[in-house]
Amino acid sequence: MAMNERLRTELEEFKKQGVYKTLNHLDSPQAARVTMEGRGDVIILSSNNYLGLSNAPGVVQAGKDALERFGAGTSSVRFICGTFTIHRELEKAIAELVGTPAALSYVSCWNANESVCATLLGPEDIVISDQFNHASIIDAIRLAKGITKAQAAVYKHSDMTDLEEKLKASSGCRTRMVFTDGIFSMEGDIAKLADILELAQRYDAFVVVDDSHATGVLGTTGRGTAEHCGVLGEIDMITSTLGKALGGAAGGFVASSEEACDYLTQRARPQLFSNALPCTVAGSAMAAINQLRAQPEMVTRLHENARYFREQLIEAGFKPLEGDTPIIPVILGETAKAIEMSRMLLDEGVFVTGFGFPVVPKGEARVRCQISAAHTRDHLDEAMTAFKKVGSKLGLI
Ligand SMILES: Cc1ncc(COP(=O)(O)O)c(C=O)c1O
Incomplete structure (x- = not known):
């Protein structure tokens, strides 16, 4: 494809950096558990589907x-x-x-x-x-x-x-x-x-x-x-x-x-x-x-789930940013580390996106957990098991 020389070089350079993986393919509705990258058992902790209504x-x-x-x-x-x-x-x-x-x-x-x-x-x-x-x-x-x-x-x-x-x-x-x-x-x-x-x-x-x-x-x-x-x-x-x-x-x-x-x-x-x-x-x-x-009880469940997951993260030794919402970021520093943790979690059946520069400031890359009313305690416990495994492999806990 003919393309402006400057633009082509820049795009090729970006691809070579290899930091950003391609988008994960989702082949089911948004729910607590989704089909992603061919796996039908992935717990999603990276969705704005806060009340679980996307697939209601x-x-x-x-x-x-x-x-x-x-x-x-x-x-x-x-x-x-x-x-x-x-x-x-x-x-x-x-x-x-x-x-x-x-x-x-x-x-x-x-x-x-x-x-x-x-x-x-x-x-x-x-x-x-x-x-x-x-x-x-x-x-x-x-x-x-x-x-x-x-x-x-x-x-x-x-x-x-x-x-x-x-x-x-x-x-x-x-x-x-x-x-x-x-x-x-x-x-x-x-x-x-x-x-x-x-x-x-x-x-x-x-x-x-x-x-x-x-x-x-x-x-x-x-x-x-x-x-x-x-x-x-x-x-x-x-x-x-x-x-x-x-x-x-x-x-x-x-x-x-x-x-x-x-x-x-x-x-x-x-x-x-x-x-x-x-x-x-x-x-x-x-x-x-x-x-x-x-059903305002959906909101109560969302708040309880968020509190529970935050407490479990802290108990396991992670240091999430302080807060009182279903958005629970764990700061990792370099972008490559956040992407790596996200990839390792997906291997364990948990989808959490890693965010790096320019979405967040340089040196403050993170994985951002998002909790939903659709999660059960079992989903959250299963996700926490994966977090502990990956966290200790990466020396975070
Ligand atoms: C705070 C905030 N404002 C606006 C938007 C954009 O929303 P929409 O997807 O409806 O354009 C987002 C989406 O991520 C957001 O987080």
Whole structure:
């Protein structure tokens, strides 16, 4: 294939490094145990399927029903072809779940984040972002800087003194937006939302929380970081994904005031120029929300499982990052080590992804365990046996 010389050399060099293995092939639905790389017995500890709903019969059936009722797709953007009733039903359910007056669905949370910054901010405005925010927020800010010339600042991770300094330093701005993850995806820790809100109130700032890892996960009934922090109904704007706990297919949303959602409907470029969420996905997400409402005990089981696995890791001699969520990272240092541990665990029938640079900072490569309500104690114990075996082979415990 003819290709630009510089690009070809760079791609070949990357391949030669051999650090990143090819993607693991999954040949079954997401569940506690999956078929991967030809093995039918792999316990998955690396999925955002936090509530085990990706393969729940009601969620799958709702997708099929939506396919029958609405057909394969939307065939256009919403303002051109009309808005399916399933989208409106879903948006109402989302708003009720996360505690806002309204919500607006997107094909992904990535799109939702991009539309928030690029649509709501101009050159007189600033977005102040946590240092460890997800890539989608970082790129959303880059996009806004490029398109609308919005200003940006970054505060040290969860450092409220630094956030306050950034708020003070931007007193001349028309709007100050503070953007934070709810659960930080690589660390597994939770944003200090009550403190952020208090500062935002004092400095007249607007708070946006990306709750992608927290929707369906945090709080006693899974309503997210706001429920966990006791500030439900007080967040100006929440973005999140439907591609993790809420069915896991794809999709995202912005939840906020009716006026903000209407404005984004009319002005956000991903709304105006890109097709709506497929109806099958909307149907499955709707069923996932209904199941979450009806069975909050799924959330309790998720919390208990996460606590149990964390305790077992510590008892075995591992040193996971401190935290209180189903994301439990074990730091290993070099990328090659994280990849090696992941490979050895897969040989033992446990799938945990190793993360290295550039996904996490250099020297902080890790394996990131993610726990689900779908895991039984037997699954977790079996996984722990593999962790102990691999951990002692690698000299970690
Ligand atoms: C915090 C956070 N925000 C946004 C996203 C993107 O979500 P989506 O897959 O819906 O685009 C992710 C996905 O990994 C995420 O972890």
